[in-house]
Amino acid sequence: MIQEELLKKLADIAQNKDAHEARNDYLLALLAVVKMHYPHEITWAVKEPFIACYSCAEEYPCPTIETIIEELK
DSSP: OOHHHHHHHHHHHHHHSOHHHHHHHHHHHHHHHHHHSOEEEEOTTSSSOEEEETTTOSBSSOHHHHHHHHHTO
């Protein structure tokens, strides 16, 4: 699903359901993203162990997790 389709689907959820149902759907989607972006220790190809995001290989916390943390403040 490309970004525009995903944004449309999320907007449709918000419009077609009551606030409680939409909030549950959003929470489940967010939970799935957080589960995918978890810390993973890299020990090969580096001098010192490196904690990276398993999904995107960025240093953990990756930009995805950092954005979620910032938005939840």
